[in-house]
Amino acid sequence: MTASLSMPWCASGVPLLLPDLSELEYAYAAQALKSGDIGPAGPFRDRFEAVWAARNGTAHAITLSSGTAALHVALAALGIGPGDEVIVPATTYVASANAVLHAGGRPVFVDVDPGTFCIDPAATAAAVTTRTRAIMPVHLFGHPCPMDELWEIAGTQNIALVADAAHAPLAGYRGSPLAAAATVTTHSFFQNKIFSCGEGGALLTNDPDLIVCATQLRAHGLGLDGQSVYHRLGYNYRLTNLACAILCAQEERADTILARHAELNRLYRQRLADYPCITVQEVRDWAQPVHWLFPVVLSNEAPAIDRVIARLRDCGIGARPFFPSLDTIPHLSAFHAERRHPLTTAHHLSERGLLLPLRATMSDCDVERVVEALVVAVR
Structure with a gap:
């Protein structure tokens, strides 16, 4: 006009989108570069995973190469595979559904609430079948989904809640950390997200068995003891210590x-x-x-x-x-x-x-x- x-x-x-970086991010990145620890392990990775779990009220957090990788690993660690259905809101980024396909499952699309734009519990309940293994609440644009209502649907039927919180890191639900309100929650650190290292993701859970499996899956199935013992078919979904240096600064800010x-x-x-x-x-x-x-x-x-x-x-x-x-x-x-x-x-x-x-x-x-x-x- x-x-x-x-x-x-x-x-x-x-x-529309620019990363929010300060001198602290530059300083931590330089520290990682000078140390030579720029690969998929190191002190910044360990530090960020520990503080991110504490920040989000979960017992465990691991970093991954992207938010999509985190969703894929979460579903795979739950054993989602051929014949299994995962209920996904139709209003979300394509990665939410792609992760289901990568795990071998079938996405089932349901409508969303016209006010919050998040998954509609009534539509979710109507979509549940004997093949439903998981529901994927997507906390769209940072607003939490109605987790209590979703647990009422899932809890009696052995259905997991796999939350896509790419837009909602550190959000709260009824006064508690939102990440702890699901079976497993994933975050994204892509360059356009609230907290960013260019590309990256995280998986958070209180389930000790799930975190062991997820940690193995992100590193070719490698065991947690650092020895060259491969316990399962895995992926190369590790995030670098250099990226985690940036995330450590983002978390402090x-x-x-x-x-x-x-x-x-x-x-x-x-x-x-x-x-x-x-x-x-x-x-x-x-x-x-x-x-x-x-x-x-x-x-x-x-x-x-x-x-x-x-x-x-x-x-x-x-x-x-x-x-x-x-x-x-x-x-x-x-x-x-x-x-x-x-x-x-x-x-x-x-x-x-x-x-x-x-x-x-x-x-x-x-x-x-x-x-x-x-x-x-x-x-």
């Missing part, structure tokens, strides 16, 4: 980073409250979310999402649509054709959902710029 192009702040712009995210989230909500054509993610009273980007849903009266994104980008504002509903992705569509549960909300969100910039390095002025540009773009 020509009017928005003349705004004085457009020249500098507000990118975590409270500051999350506090700034919360401030920006509040500012967005205040500034958008008077625009009925723009709906924000609801927050349940039992949830203590963290905030990965800022999700909004545009009314049907607003222009198409791709048009809004183009207008924002003309102003130097980064934006992207919500994830496509998983049943619309070619290599996944056949799984939904077999078990056709209604996905009305997921389809609506994929058509009308928009993700706006939110990162700790943004200023209040940056939020004002994004909101002003969005208001113009949706006219």
